Amino acid sequence: MTSWWPLIITLAYFVIVFFVVRKWAALKHDSMEDFAVAGRQFKWYMIMFTVLATWFVGAIYTAFFSYGVLYGTLAQYATIYTLAGLVVYYYISPRIWIWGKVHNLYNMPDYIELRYSDKWLGVVFALAGLLIGAPWQVIAFKTFGYAFNEVTYNTLPVWTVGPFTISVGILLIGAFVLWYVVSGGMKSVVITDFVQGVISVVIVLVGVIFVAQKLFGGFGEIFREVERVAPELLVVDGSTYWAGIILASAIGAYCWLEIFNRIFIAESVRELKLVARGAPIIATTVSFLLFALAMGGIYYKGGITDTAGAESAFLVFFSDAGGPMLLAFAAIVIVAAEMSSVDSQLTALGVVIGKNVVEKIRNRAYSAKALLGISRWSIIVWSVVAMFLAMGDLPLLITIAIKTYELLTSLFPAIIIGAFWKRANRISVWAGIVVGFTVSIWMSYTPDFIAGLPGYLGGWPAGMYGFAANLIVFVILSYAFGKQPHVDALFAEVDTYEDANTIRDRAAANPATSMAE
Amino acid sequence: MKPWLKSMKKTTIRRAFLAYFVFMFAWLVVPPMFEVINRVEPWVVGMPFVVFMIAAISFLVCLGLVLLFEIERMRGELQ
Numbered sequence: 142m143t144s145w146w147p148l149i150i151t152l153a154y155f156v157i158v159f160f161v162v163r164k165w166a167a168l169k170h171d172s173m174e175d176f177a178v179a180g181r182q183f184k185w186y187m188i189m190f191t192v193l194a195t196w197f198v199g200a201i202y203t204a205f206f207s208y209g210v211l212y213g214t215l216a217q218y219a220t221i222y223t224l225a226g227l228v229v230y231y232y233i234s235p236r237i238w239i240w241g242k243v244h245n246l247y248n249m250p251d252y253i254e255l256r257y258s259d260k261w262l263g264v265v266f267a268l269a270g271l272l273i274g275a276p277w278q279v280i281a282f283k284t285f286g287y288a289f290n291e292v293t294y295n296t297l298p299v300w301t302v303g304p305f306t307i308s309v310g311i312l313l314i315g316a317f318v319l320w321y322v323v324s325g326g327m328k329s330v331v332i333t334d335f336v337q338g339v340i341s342v343v344i345v346l347v348g349v350i351f352v353a354q355k356l357f358g359g360f361g362e363i364f365r366e367v368e369r370v371a372p373e374l375l376v377v378d379g380s381t382y383w384a385g386i387i388l389a390s391a392i393g394a395y396c397w398l399e400i401f402n403r404i405f406i407a408e409s410v411r412e413l414k415l416v417a418r419g420a421p422i423i424a425t426t427v428s429f430l431l432f433a434l435a436m437g438g439i440y441y442k443g444g445i446t447d448t449a450g451a452e453s454a455f456l457v458f459f460s461d462a463g464g465p466m467l468l469a470f471a472a473i474v475i476v477a478a479e480m481s482s483v484d485s486q487l488t489a490l491g492v493v494i495g496k497n498v499v500e501k502i503r504n505r506a507y508s509a510k511a512l513l514g515i516s517r518w519s520i521i522v523w524s525v526v527a528m529f530l531a532m533g534d535l536p537l538l539i540t541i542a543i544k545t546y547e548l549l550t551s552l553f554p555a556i557i558i559g560a561f562w563k564r565a566n567r568i569s570v571w572a573g574i575v576v577g578f579t580v581s582i583w584m585s586y587t588p589d590f591i592a593g594l595p596g597y598l599g600g601w602p603a604g605m606y607g608f609a610a611n612l613i614v615f616v617i618l619s620y621a622f623g624k625q626p627h628v629d630a631l632f633a634e635v636d637t638y639e640d641a642n643t644i645r646d647r648a649a650a651n652p653a654t655s656m657a658e
Numbered sequence: 659m660k661p662w663l664k665s666m667k668k669t670t671i672r673r674a675f676l677a678y679f680v681f682m683f684a685w686l687v688v689p690p691m692f693e694v695i696n697r698v699e700p701w702v703v704g705m706p707f708v709v710f711m712i713a714a715i716s717f718l719v720c721l722g723l724v725l726l727f728e729i730e731r732m733r734g735e736l737q
Contacts, residue, residue, distance in 0.1 A: 214712075220716060221712065228723065368698065414736055422720045425717075
């Protein structure tokens, strides 16, 4: 092995996370509320770094970074959709949190069932969320193997059993994640994500600036050199495609089970909103600088022009700039990003399978203990399956993942618009998602048709056409059938809760007014 | 706090800021508007124009969120 440092530092990192979980995360839960939403008790800084850690998946440093290397400015779409997602968060999170608090909601399907008073709609959203997330969990386990191989310079023994290549990295990190997710639930997830979020942000910010300076002479030099070598990368090729991937990603952001779940872990609306003071600027800065650095890849050491090379460019840059030590930190960032995404996904998956699928389909109320058992076993079984799938050769995995992602946009009207618009009703949602899914799938298999559409109608991702079709049907049927009978009372709960809980702040902000009252 | 700001409806403030955010993002996601800024020249603070605009708009959106939060805080609207 070239150097033991990357492996030692990576293992040390896992030891730190292990002790953090042991010390601060309660590893035994008897209540579903603790397991699913960690007792709704977290402050803004915990939520902020947890949201950031969940948001920045490992692929940011591999696949997304490769966009920066190969397509230049196009990669900055991730910066914009991240910010757009946080703006959406500021607007939707208070009322979703209030409904969660009042009705003891744990996840998005709970909210859908409450909002539209339709059990089966909740089940459909639960199944859709599970299906859309599944390929990404397999990719996450694959990334663990990839990162572990990098820090051991591909010297780990490999066994081939049938179609599977046994990866020590996948097994070790997978088992570690499984341990704290199954035993600690959401509390251990939030605490590990907080630690990993802080470490990742610090390493990436300091590391990216250091690497840009050391290897390229600064960000200004990168842009100047790219102008000389590949000036077309300084602008975006295809404004509709660019707009489409930003919109599809931003629209889909809160349709992920694990991202939506983050809203429910906060102690109060105040804590949720405090996130908006720090998260946008940190997320934007990290993302912007990261993809600006990636642009240097197009001329680095003669130029990286193949996808495999571009995907490992982040690790190569860090290794070349800081040797084995910085390589280890870069690998930690990738592993931490993936761990903090997959742990949230698995916890949400377990809760949703237990509470929103099994309990609803079997039409019986389980005890908290039974529900916890179902949730935990669902997580274990699916994780083992996902680990084995990750060790197989799955050339279609990314294609499946992208195609399922296209479906996310069709969930948006029901989740987000329905939170503000009383007229949105169960019929408009059912019809909208059927039409939206159909159009998304059909358009994803007809790229020539999309390319042939005139003017600005052509060139959008398939999911955006599905979203547009869904939205038209959704709006027409919402007007046609009108609001459901329970909706006025549901929306009134938000105003009542806000009025009941802002009196103290109003008194503090306007003492004269409150005294006069 | 200015009296006019104190007397404004909560929803009016939120909608005004929403309009501001939509206008800012429109420069990046509405194709005819984005094509206006999608160019290399002029270079601004060492960045091609489109890259600078992405950074500038992102900064202004962040600033807007902080401002909205502060206004809501001053009006006593946070639980």
